[in-house]
Amino acid sequence: MEDKNNLYNQILKPIEKYWQYHYLFLVIGLFFGLKMVFLNPPWHTNDEDRHFYNAYALAQGNFAPEVKDKQIGHYVPTNLVASVTIHQGVGYQNGQLMDRENLKKLETQLLQPEKQEFCPNVSSYIFPLPYVPAAIMIKFGMLIRDNPVWIGWWGRIGSLLAYLLIIFFAIKIIPHFKGLLMAVALSPMALFQGASVTYDTLNLAFIFLLFAFIIKFYFQPEPLRLKHILIYVLIAFLHRCTKDGYFILYFAILCLGFQKFASKQLVFYTIVLLVAVTYLPDFFWMKYISSLHLPGAPMQNDFLFNGSLNLRYYLQDPVNLILIVIKNTFAQGKIWFAGIVGRFGYSYTVLPQWLVFIHVLVYALAVIYEKPIDIICSKFKYKLLVVSLLNFIAIIFGILIYVSPVGADLIYGLQGRYFLPIIPFLFLSLFYIPINKNEEKSIKFLLPVYLIFVLTYTIFFIDTTFYIL
Amino acid sequence: MEQEENNQINSNEDSQADQVSSTHANLNDRFTAENITDKNGSPVDTQPNYSLIEKVKYYFLPVTAAVLICIIWFRLYQPFVIDKWNLGNYYIERALRVKNSDSTAMLLEKGGSIIKEENHKHPYHARVWHLLGKYYLLKENWDSCIYAEKKAISLGSGGIVNQVEFTAADNLNQALQNKLNNTKSIDTALQFIKDAEMPNFDNFVLDKFKAMVFSKFKQPDSSILYFKKYSSIYPNDSYVLMKISENYVRKNDKTNAEIFFKKAEPFEKNNPKLDTLRKKIDKMSNLPN
Numbered sequence: 001m002e003d004k005n006n007l008y009n010q011i012l013k014p015i016e017k018y019w020q021y022h023y024l025f026l027v028i029g030l031f032f033g034l035k036m037v038f039l040n041p042p043w044h045t046n047d048e049d050r051h052f053y054n055a056y057a058l059a060q061g062n063f064a065p066e067v068k069d070k071q072i073g074h075y076v077p078t079n080l081v082a083s084v085t086i087h088q089g090v091g092y093q094n095g096q097l098m099d100r101e102n103l104k105k106l107e108t109q110l111l112q113p114e115k116q117e118f119c120p121n122v123s124s125y126i127f128p129l130p131y132v133p134a135a136i137m138i139k140f141g142m143l144i145r146d147n148p149v150w151i152g153w154w155g156r157i158g159s160l161l162a163y164l165l166i167i168f169f170a171i172k173i174i175p176h177f178k179g180l181l182m183a184v185a186l187s188p189m190a191l192f193q194g195a196s197v198t199y200d201t202l203n204l205a206f207i208f209l210l211f212a213f214i215i216k217f218y219f220q221p222e223p224l225r226l227k228h229i230l231i232y233v234l235i236a237f238l239h240r241c242t243k244d245g246y247f248i249l250y251f252a253i254l255c256l257g258f259q260k261f262a263s264k265q266l267v268f269y270t271i272v273l274l275v276a277v278t279y280l281p282d283f284f285w286m287k288y289i290s291s292l293h294l295p296g297a298p299m300q301n302d303f304l305f306n307g308s309l310n311l312r313y314y315l316q317d318p319v320n321l322i323l324i325v326i327k328n329t330f331a332q333g334k335i336w337f338a339g340i341v342g343r344f345g346y347s348y349t350v351l352p353q354w355l356v357f358i359h360v361l362v363y364a365l366a367v368i369y370e371k372p373i374d375i376i377c378s379k380f381k382y383k384l385l386v387v388s389l390l391n392f393i394a395i396i397f398g399i400l401i402y403v404s405p406v407g408a409d410l411i412y413g414l415q416g417r418y419f420l421p422i423i424p425f426l427f428l429s430l431f432y433i434p435i436n437k438n439e440e441k442s443i444k445f446l447l448p449v450y451l452i453f454v455l456t457y458t459i460f461f462i463d464t465t466f467y468i469l
Numbered sequence: 470m471e472q473e474e475n476n477q478i479n480s481n482e483d484s485q486a487d488q489v490s491s492t493h494a495n496l497n498d499r500f501t502a503e504n505i506t507d508k509n510g511s512p513v514d515t516q517p518n519y520s521l522i523e524k525v526k527y528y529f530l531p532v533t534a535a536v537l538i539c540i541i542w543f544r545l546y547q548p549f550v551i552d553k554w555n556l557g558n559y560y561i562e563r564a565l566r567v568k569n570s571d572s573t574a575m576l577l578e579k580g581g582s583i584i585k586e587e588n589h590k591h592p593y594h595a596r597v598w599h600l601l602g603k604y605y606l607l608k609e610n611w612d613s614c615i616y617a618e619k620k621a622i623s624l625g626s627g628g629i630v631n632q633v634e635f636t637a638a639d640n641l642n643q644a645l646q647n648k649l650n651n652t653k654s655i656d657t658a659l660q661f662i663k664d665a666e667m668p669n670f671d672n673f674v675l676d677k678f679k680a681m682v683f684s685k686f687k688q689p690d691s692s693i694l695y696f697k698k699y700s701s702i703y704p705n706d707s708y709v710l711m712k713i714s715e716n717y718v719r720k721n722d723k724t725n726a727e728i729f730f731k732k733a734e735p736f737e738k739n740n741p742k743l744d745t746l747r748k749k750i751d752k753m754s755n756l757p758n
Contacts, residue, residue: 122629297627297629299629300630301624301625301627301632301633302594302595302596302599302625302628302632302633303595304593304594327548327550330540331547331549333542337542357542360542368531378526381530385530405591405596406591406594407590407591410550410551410552410555430530430531430534431530431531431534432531433528433531
């Protein structure tokens with residue numbers, strides 16, 4: 001014990017004041033994030049091609065989709081579409097790999113904005129907000145270098161900067177559990193999403209910021225006032241304009257207890273505002289979209305996907321419905337874990353199992369070793385658990401009802417990364433033990449070192465998985 | 470004195486539970502930390518005095534969560550989850566791989582009965598209709614196969630991913646071809662093809678079938694018309710190119726027969742029928758009929 005203290009005093013204490021998690025997050029995130037921007041083959045993140053077209057259209061000032069031949073989409077330069085297309089459907093499973101030489105050749109190709117073609121995109125009607133950072137960077141980046149591959153990279157850089165800045169702020173303001181937030185935000189999967197053109201970038205960033213505010217509010221001695229609530233609701237609003245499916249987490253602020261609010265009236269206002277934030281953005285946006293009378297084209301038509309019919313089907317036998325969810329959780333759970341930590345590209349390449357397991361363990365340890373100077377009361381913990389579990393279950397049910405075919409036993413298309421925003425809430429409420437741990441200081445130093453290791457490995461992994469060596 | 474203080478804390482526990490500050494939170498849970506100081510700035514005793522119930526209370530969730538994660542991770546309980554229509558398809562696929570004919574028939578029937586049941590339950594799924602069509606194709610029940618695959622195409626056309634209509638059309642065409650092979654009248658054959666047509670789905674193979682029927686019943690002009698129509702979509706189908714050439718031979722049109730022969734030649738170098746066709750063209754007079 002004494003040796004440990006000596007080691008701490010001699011080596012670690014002098015650098016402690018520079019060893020701030022938010023700065024470390026920024027440095028590590030920027031370094032490895034930029035690595036991922038350029039190393040992840042272009043338009044290779046899940047649905048990145050479609051998200052990119054939305055970002056590009058936004059950069060050109062198009063907020064709503066255009067219509068041609070009963071399809072929705074945007075007009076995009078032909079050689080940009082060609083560049084995106086050749087990077088889709090690469091047969092990695094058949095041993096095909098990316099050739100760096102081909103990529104270099106593409107980097108020399110200039111964008112030809114005068115030659116445009118209509119690019120159908122079924123996702124072109126969604127909220128434009130999540131593409132704002134990518135669109136801004138595309139707009140400015142094109143002034144420096146405007147070839148198709150670089151436009152994709154500019155978009156990724158814009159997303160990455162937004163991701164890093166928002167989470168930097170989140171880690172800065174959160175009084176405790178900085179380690180947990182950093183471990184989740186710098187997990188290979190989260191950073192991979194953060195360094196891609198996708199709505200998940202801001203989805204993750206805003207939810208982590210909400211988490212930071214909840215923990216900050218919990219530990220602040222003063223009661224919650226209107227200004228606190230307005231800040232919180234604004235972030236929830238921004239998140240709601242980014243992606244749906246996580247609105248239950250917005251209500252985690254109520255876990256603080258009504259006594260934490262300055263008045264009962266404020267509790268009421270908070271609930272009303274959160275309900276409004278949950279429903280109104282989608283309501284108004286969809287009203288606007290339906291006013292455009294856009295043709296609807298099904299993404300997948302081999303099965304019938306119909307939420308109300310599916311719900312009616314499952315409710316004929318509610319016990320079976322619950323069994324389906326439980327069975328799927330156990331049957332698919334392991335691959336969901338992989339999705340939480342690192343499952344890359346549309347080829348769904350998974351990081352080695354040992355790394356996934358260790359990283360999940362690190363989430364738990366980051367919570368367990370949080371030094372409980374300020375102990376979290378059980379009531380708050382259990383309420384937070386209920387909220388996060390509700391959202392967790394809602395995602396599973398939502399995917400089963402709305403994304404799986406009517407009457408399916410297997411849940412279709414549920415990826416582990418969908419649970420990523422819930423992880424800080426869930427792991428805090430599950431693994432927090434209010435017992436003093438002296439190892440906290442060394443953990444504080446070990447965690448960033450571990451994250452550097454895991455991200456270095458990830459970079460190596462992506463490099464060797466997708467490219468010809 | 471200390472006992473009184475503890476009692477007071479306990480009595481206030483509920484009201485204070487949600488108002489946590491750095492000084493009250495630890496008291497709320499009756500734990501102390503090493504660097505917490507009292508009012509005079511002296512360190513507070515770091516030894517927590519929690520009971521067994523409290524230990525259970527605090528360790529219950531982490532331990533339960535860890536156990537659940539381990540069950541999932543190490544697959545200690547892994548139920549077999551599969552959609553019933555896929556289970557039916559699984560048996561059909563197995564039937565194709567098994568060499569024992571009794572087992573093949575048994576597996577095929579097992580798969581077929583599951584798919585029929587699923588089709589009855591979910592008549593709106595194009596994929597299930599397609600699987601039913603696949604079953605009937607293997608059962609050599611051509612009419613039922615064509616009916617099921619037509620349903621699959623009409624329900625499932627137009628998707629961007631996981632398209633079912635093209636594989637359904639393949640099965641339909643296969644069944645139709647088998648049906649046409651046993652047809653002896655041109656009118657019946659053309660009626661079969663007409664019945665297989667669908668208004669909103671371009672099945673170009675039907676043009677090929679029409680051409681083949683006309684060719685079979687020695688009507689080279691109609692045959693060439695439909696073969697050319699098909700060939701405009703699939704220009705590298707060497708079988709069709711050969712058939713066009715053959716029909717021109719039948720018409721005694723050496724020039725065109727030669728043109729289509731040359732188009733087919735690179736693809737069919739090892740085909741003995743090509744030599745026969747060559748000989749037929751060579752025997753023709755040089756002038757078109």
